[in-house]
Amino acid sequence: MPQPASPTRTFIVDTSHSEVTFQVRHLLTKVRGRFSNFSGTVELDEARPDRSKVSFVVQAGSVDTGQDDRDTHLKSADFFAVDTFPTLTFASSRIIDRGNGQFDVAGELTIRGVTQAMVLPVSRPKTSASSACALSSVLSRAGTADTLMVPSPNGSTS
Helix, strand or coil: CCCCCCCEEEEECCCCCCCEEEEEEECCEEEEEEECCEEEEEEEECCCHHHCEEEEEEEHHHEECCCHHHHHHHHCCCCCCCCCCCEEEEEEEEEEEEECCEEEEEEEEEECCEEEEEEEEEECCCCCCCCCCEECCCEECCCCCCCCCEECCCCCCC
């Protein structure tokens, strides 16, 4: 007898309680910033997490480092090229339940029109009342400004 499909719940990322932040090394200092305009959706199948889906869109022009000249430069063709590539996107292709509220979310990250496969580690509290989760990953921009930021396997920020 076929098993009934398990219910999927859809969550919209609550931008008032979420953040997209970054930190990059520049010369001897670390520059911190954020993207203020983003959206995301999680289609969660509790019984079969492997059937779940995640999508996320960041408006590249919303980059904010607290310094107008630097933000203008980041929006330029030297970095995000927001006039040509207004969004950064992530779409999951597979979710692996590692147990104890730990998941690997495999998918494709697109920055400046270049798509790179990556796996993002996600943790989720084990409370049924919460749909919260946490994600932190190291991205590396090797080479020139035209190079896609990709996950660094050794955690370096080169």
